Amino acid sequence: MGALGRALLWLQLCAMTRAAYKLWVPNTNFEVATNWSQNRTPCAGAAVVFPADKMVSVLVREGHSVSDMLLPRDGEFVLDSGAGFGAADAGRDPDCGAAAPALFLDPDRFSWHDPRLWRSGGAARGLFSVDAERVPCRHDDVVFPPDASFRVGLGPGVGPVRVRSVWALGQTFTRDEDLAAFLASPAGRLRFHGPGALSVGAEACPDPSGCVCGNAEVQPWICAALLRPLGGRCPPAACRDALRPEGQCCDLCGAIVSLTHGPTFDIERYRTRLLRGFLPQYQGLQMAVSKVPRQNAGAEADTEIQVVLAETGPDGTGGAGRLARALLADVAEHGEGLGVLSAAVRESGAPVGDGSAAGLEGSGMRAGLAGGVAAGLLLLLLALLAGALLLRGARSFRWSRRDEAAPAPFVAPLGFSNPVFDVAGSVEPPSAPQVENSSVSRSYFVNPLFAEAEA
Structure with missing residues (x-):
């Protein structure tokens, strides 16, 4: 095969x-503009410079004419059909600015623990993952594009x-x-x-009620990678008494529903129930559903289901709180059939200032937007x-x-x-x-x- x-x-x-x-x-493809210092691929006659002390594999899909090329200490070019390099005089393209070499950016800048660098397969619209779960969990399959x-x-x-x-x-x-x-x-x-x-x-996760991700030990490194563009600090939440869910790097506005469950609980069935029967009725919300360690639990293995309802609308309409209370009512009526034993809710406070839902790009409140189009x-x-x-x-x-x-x-x-x-x-x-x-x-x-x- x-x-x-x-x-x-x-x-x-x-x-x-x-x-x-x-x-x-x-990726480290040659033709990707963001891999180069000038945010564009080298033009005809340009001098090309790779970091001398790095290792890198570079996919080349097209033909390129360069005046000079400085290679790193260890590396490889993978040439697609018809791709290659030819010699050209410097300044062949007068609009290129050939006097400034095209510098290939540090290929070591991409970290496994950076949540921004992963996409979840099969993510439904309206769903997001808390930051620690955006990085591959211990039961996940990992795919590197061919x-x-x-x-x-x-x-x-x-x-x-x-x-x-x-x-x-x-x-x-x-x-x-x-x-x-x-x-x-x-x-x-x-x-x-x-x-x-x-x-x-x-x-693969053998438990129908879900499995804990297993990234708690490396969450400081996940958060450090995520917040590096912001100087290592979380942006202020746009509400009073903001919440920080388990596995999240920064505070967010919304509500957290915590569920204890019995042996018949099925997390996929419950997630589908919320996506189809509840979330479409509330605008400006993103939802994350996962199994996490129970806070302040006496037993280390004690877990609960965490349902995060994050406000993403421009004015913080309070839809997360209304949906959380609707979920409590649903548990009271159908909890036995769903395998849910109890439920508790925490809500953030009212919006501050103009109520704008400013947040960490690609994280927390906005994380589901990336997941929805994954x-x-x-x-x-x-x-x-x-x-x-x-x-x-x-x-x-x-x-x-x-x-x-x-x-x-x-x-x-x-x-x-x-x-x-x-x-x-x-x-x-x-x-x-x-x-x-x-x-x-x-x-x-x-x-x-x-x-x-x-x-």
Whole structure:
């Protein structure tokens, strides 16, 4: 069975189980304008500069004429059919500003723990996830698009990032041994980096009432990545007595309904009930439903269902409070049939100032907007089909220094102090067997810029 067939089979199995999947969004493609310092791809005759001390895999889909190119110490070009590089005189395009080199931005800037860099598969309109659950949870399948090159930082190495499976480069990894061999291979080292470890093998969530995400330990790092563009600080909430749900980085306006449940509760059935029977009646609301640890619980394993109703309208109309009270009435009438034992509600206060619902872009109140337009399973299948066909005939050229550079020291994010993260460890990677990829052939060469220094 080819790579495309394995990918389709894997997605069918996901659909048959309770497994959710997260799709990685950013890439290191050559033609993507946001990967370049001038926010545009290099024009004809431009000098092209890659960070000299980095590693990167770059997908090239078109032909390009450049005057000079400075390569990084280790990397690879994956060339689509008809793509390549040719020599051109500097200043060939007078409107290009060829005197300023086109700088490829730091490929290490993309972190696994950044919620903005993931999309949830199959998200329904009106739903969002709290910040900690926007990053892959331990029961999730993880998908890296086949029609893009990418590079992912695995974080501080507090503990292994554990997920159900990883799909990358036409291969599905469900065993730690196979994934470790891939990560230690040249292709794996170009795409995953950092002191963190990636582990697979967890089963799909076996409990109809849902499973806790499992990202509580790394939530400080998730919040640090999310808030970095804002200087590490949450924006002020647009209401009094704002709420902070479990797994959320910043306060929001709305209501939180906490449910205790019995053995017959089904979280998917209840989520569908709210989406179809309740949420459409209230404008300007986004909803998140998940299982979380119970606050102030005596037993560590004690959990509850958290229903977050976030106000996203411009004037904070109080719809979240009205919907929360409607859910309480629904539990009182139908709780036994739903498997709900009890319910409690917390509401934020009245809007402040002009009542504008300002919030963290892509987080909290606005997170569901991204989830509502995320690709569903059908769209992902089509993307995988297109990507596999696109790269079936691709070529790649790789360069590498013979000596391995020492990894850069990790710097903890500011604003979060947790003694758990003072523990460091290292694991010797296993030997790297040949990694198969029937759709891409690779040619390796040593970067001549470094040949003299190595000699």
